[in-house]
Amino acid sequence: MVDKTIMCPNCKNNLTIQGQPGEKIYITCPKCDTKGKFTFPGKTSYETTDDSYALKIEGLTKTFNGFKAVDNISFSVKKGEIFGFLGPNGAGKTTTIKSILGLLHVDSGNIKINGYDIKKNEIEAKRSIGFLPERVAFYDNLTPIQTLNFFCELQGADKSIIRGLLNDVGLSDALDRKVGGFSKGMLQLLGIAQTMIGKTPVYILDEPMGGLDPRWVKVVRDRIINLNEQGATIMFSSHILSEVQTLCDKVVIINKGKIIAKDTVENLNKHLKIRPRLEITIPGLNGKIPEIIKKIDGIESIDIKNDVLFITCDSVARINIISEIKDKGFEVKDIKTIEPSLEEAFMKLIFKDDEVK
Amino acid sequence: MAIINLKSIYSVAKKEFMDNLRNKWIIAMMIIFLLLTILASYLAGGQAGGEDAFGGMEDTVVSLLSISTLLIPIIAIMLGYSTISGEAENGSLSIVLTYPVKRIEVLIGKLFGLGSVLIFSIVVGFGAGGLIIAATVGASEGLAYLSFIALTIMLGFMYLSLSICISSFCKKRVTSIAGGIVLFFWAMIYGMIIFGILLASGVSFEQFLTPGFAYPDWLFASVFFSPGDTYQMAVMQAFDVSQAFGFTMEIPEYMSLGLLVFAQFIWLTIPLILAYRFFKRRDI
Numbered sequence: 099m100v101d102k103t104i105m106c107p108n109c110k111n112n113l114t115i116q117g118q119p120g121e122k123i124y125i126t127c128p129k130c131d132t133k134g135k136f137t138f139p140g141k142t143s144y145e146t147t148d149d150s151y152a153l154k155i156e157g158l159t160k161t162f163n164g165f166k167a168v169d170n171i172s173f174s175v176k177k178g179e180i181f182g183f184l185g186p187n188g189a190g191k192t193t194t195i196k197s198i199l200g201l202l203h204v205d206s207g208n209i210k211i212n213g214y215d216i217k218k219n220e221i222e223a224k225r226s227i228g229f230l231p232e233r234v235a236f237y238d239n240l241t242p243i244q245t246l247n248f249f250c251e252l253q254g255a256d257k258s259i260i261r262g263l264l265n266d267v268g269l270s271d272a273l274d275r276k277v278g279g280f281s282k283g284m285l286q287l288l289g290i291a292q293t294m295i296g297k298t299p300v301y302i303l304d305e306p307m308g309g310l311d312p313r314w315v316k317v318v319r320d321r322i323i324n325l326n327e328q329g330a331t332i333m334f335s336s337h338i339l340s341e342v343q344t345l346c347d348k349v350v351i352i353n354k355g356k357i358i359a360k361d362t363v364e365n366l367n368k369h370l371k372i373r374p375r376l377e378i379t380i381p382g383l384n385g386k387i388p389e390i391i392k393k394i395d396g397i398e399s400i401d402i403k404n405d406v407l408f409i410t411c412d413s414v415a416r417i418n419i420i421s422e423i424k425d426k427g428f429e430v431k432d433i434k435t436i437e438p439s440l441e442e443a444f445m446k447l448i449f450k451d452d453e454v455k
Numbered sequence: 456m457a458i459i460n461l462k463s464i465y466s467v468a469k470k471e472f473m474d475n476l477r478n479k480w481i482i483a484m485m486i487i488f489l490l491l492t493i494l495a496s497y498l499a500g501g502q503a504g505g506e507d508a509f510g511g512m513e514d515t516v517v518s519l520l521s522i523s524t525l526l527i528p529i530i531a532i533m534l535g536y537s538t539i540s541g542e543a544e545n546g547s548l549s550i551v552l553t554y555p556v557k558r559i560e561v562l563i564g565k566l567f568g569l570g571s572v573l574i575f576s577i578v579v580g581f582g583a584g585g586l587i588i589a590a591t592v593g594a595s596e597g598l599a600y601l602s603f604i605a606l607t608i609m610l611g612f613m614y615l616s617l618s619i620c621i622s623s624f625c626k627k628r629v630t631s632i633a634g635g636i637v638l639f640f641w642a643m644i645y646g647m648i649i650f651g652i653l654l655a656s657g658v659s660f661e662q663f664l665t666p667g668f669a670y671p672d673w674l675f676a677s678v679f680f681s682p683g684d685t686y687q688m689a690v691m692q693a694f695d696v697s698q699a700f701g702f703t704m705e706i707p708e709y710m711s712l713g714l715l716v717f718a719q720f721i722w723l724t725i726p727l728i729l730a731y732r733f734f735k736r737r738d739i
Contacts, residue, residue, distance in 0.1 A: 162738075199553050201739040221555045229553040235545035237470065239477035244470075251466035252554035276477075292550065 100138055103435060107344050108132040108316060112434070122347065124323060132316050133323040134344040135180060137362065151210070152177045152300045152331035153198065158207030160197050167193040169355040171207075175333055175348070177299075180326050182346035182363075183335040186448060190355040191335040192232050195304050199229060212300055225253070228293035232304040232335075234285045238278030242269055242288055245277055246295060253296040263291040267317065282309045290318060294325075301325060303334040307341055319345065351447055358447050376409040376416060378423065379432040383407070390426055394418050405431075459563070463556045467564025472571045475534055484533065485576040488526045489583060495519050496584035497591075515588055516603055516694055519581065523607050524683055528614040528639055530576060534569040535618030536635035539730075541628045543739050558734050566612075566619060566727065573611035577604060602693050606686060606716075613682040613722045614638070620726035623733040642683035649677045675707050678715075682722045689715040 103114050109130040117123050117138045125134045153175040160168040168190045175181040185191050196202045198209050200216040209216045214223035236245045246260045264270055267287040272280070277288065286309050293301055307315045322332055322345060336342050342349060343363055351359040359366055383405045392400065396415030401408040409419060423430060475481055495518040542548035551561060581604050588600070621634035653674060654660065662668055678684040692712040
């Protein structure tokens with residue numbers, strides 16, 4: 099059994115969870131009821147048969163008027179995974195997603211969705227996905243019900259679930275209103291309802307939380323978890339990193355059209371040597387760092403604010419610090435370990451990438 | 456893989472019909488069209504009914520013709536100009552195309568759906584006009600009137616097909632608006648160009664206005680290069696009208712109704728084929 103402390107992305111509450119290495123668990127925050135998912139680091143077996151992939155992208159390149167928006171990208175998403183696709187604005191996230199879906203004509207690359215080639219088996223490939231674009235738009239003069247009716251017909255899906263779906267995304271008061279009068283947030287919610295009509299095995303969501311207020315962000319998160327629990331594979335792009343951190347099994351980070359990192363959230367942090375941060379509260383310090391702590395080996399940085407010490411260090415140093423403090427009789431009020439955030443990993447990677455160029 | 460799913464085409468067509476029939480601009484144009492046809496039918500037809508001196512049906516058709524030649528292309532262009540460029544720009548097309556449909560099905564669905572809106576407005580407008588004519592002049596030329604309606608629907612589809620073509624070619628909504636405007640004014644610009652060529656070829660303006668002046672054959676042939684002109688010529692052929700807008704014309708033998716309708720089919724299909732080619736290669 100492994101213990102792990104994680105932070106709720108919604109209310110910043112710390113909670114401790116237990117599990118086996120490689121185990122995937124779904125968590126509900128006891129404070130704010132936000133759902134999350136966590137995969138324990140450790141042995142995860144990755145089979146390599148084509149069947150086990152929901153998405154397989156090989157050598158994808160797309161140029162616009164000579165500009166390489168996406169440059170030779172390859173990655174795959176295993177069935178049942180929640181996959182985070184990260185990058186700053188203009189990195190090529192939307193171009194990659196649109197290429198996967200066959201909306202863009204790529205220069206080169208092989209793309210398989212649920213085992214179907216998007217070019218050779220267009221209809222079957224498209225039947226297996228639910229898609230939410232970055233900019234959601236529908237038809238101004240149709241009501242939400244008429245809109246979803248249309249998509250149900252295209253998908254060959256059951257129309258009886260439409261009202262329930264609209265209710266789930268909070269649009270039940272707007273059933274007879276024209277979509278043309280919807281706010282951006284309402285369009286986004288209708289867009290999310292639209293992705294779910296087909297009960298497809300794969301979902302591709304481009305910035306699904308964009309333009310939503312926190313209440314609905316939670317609803318969307320919960321829907322994603324829900325779909326995943328039912329066995330669906332979800333790929334979503336984001337630049338809201340805390341969202342990715344507690345939802346995704348794996349992340350790919352792209353910058354300037356190229357993949358700069360491809361790993362599990364956990365490994366990514368390790369690989370980048372971003373260490374957990376120790377926060378120790380000792381009353382009476384008043385901005386002075388105790389000399390004995392400074393002498394300990396393996397400390398990367400020490401900072402102090404009033405009575406709180408912020409220390410970044412390796413795990414050996416961590417143990418030494420705690421025992422040293424106790425030995426010297428400091429009255430410790432609180433010790434917290436802050437897990438490295440993906441944001442840090444992300445910024446570090448992008449800066450490193452930009453420097454190289 | 457060349458199988459086309461009729462259900463998808465029907466769904467797209469139904470969606471386009473429902474969406475556009477509630478578009479306030481389209482509704483406004485349809486009302487103007489309806490009012491003008493009622494007015495024209497009443498004035499031309501009604502008076503003809505009262506006084507035997509007027510030709511009745513023929514005159515009514517000639518006045519309806521000037522209304523439809525102007526308004527039907529406007530409605531068709533309004534329906535079609537942004538159907539692809541606008542939807543690609545706002546993002547709705549990217550959702551549709553990730554459903555199990557082919558681009559050809561979306562295109563054909565759009566043509567039929569938007570075309571149904573056109574048919575609806577033509578049938579309502581000219582239907583109302585036809586009822587007034589039938590009430591005042593009688594329904595003796597009912598069949599000819601039906602072919603007039605059919606030719607007007609054809610006019611609408613030609614412009615629809617051309618505007619869809621513009622829409623699938625233009626990358627942005629704004630450029631397709633410009634394209635739509637050029638398309639609308641083409642009939643006028645084209646008429647002026649032809650007239651200019653005629654004057655340059657040595658025919659004087661006085662000659663042109665002289666009754667009984669024999670127009671050169673190429674002038675008639677030039678009709679084929681303007682969809683609106685093929686429509687007017689075809690309607691005049693269908694009603695055997697040789698005198699309209701103060702001009703008397705000796706129409707050449709080869710200018711048969713069949714040939715004109717054939718030309719119209721070409722005006723309908725070529726832009727559609729081009730539209731499909733542009734659409735298929737387009738990045739959405």
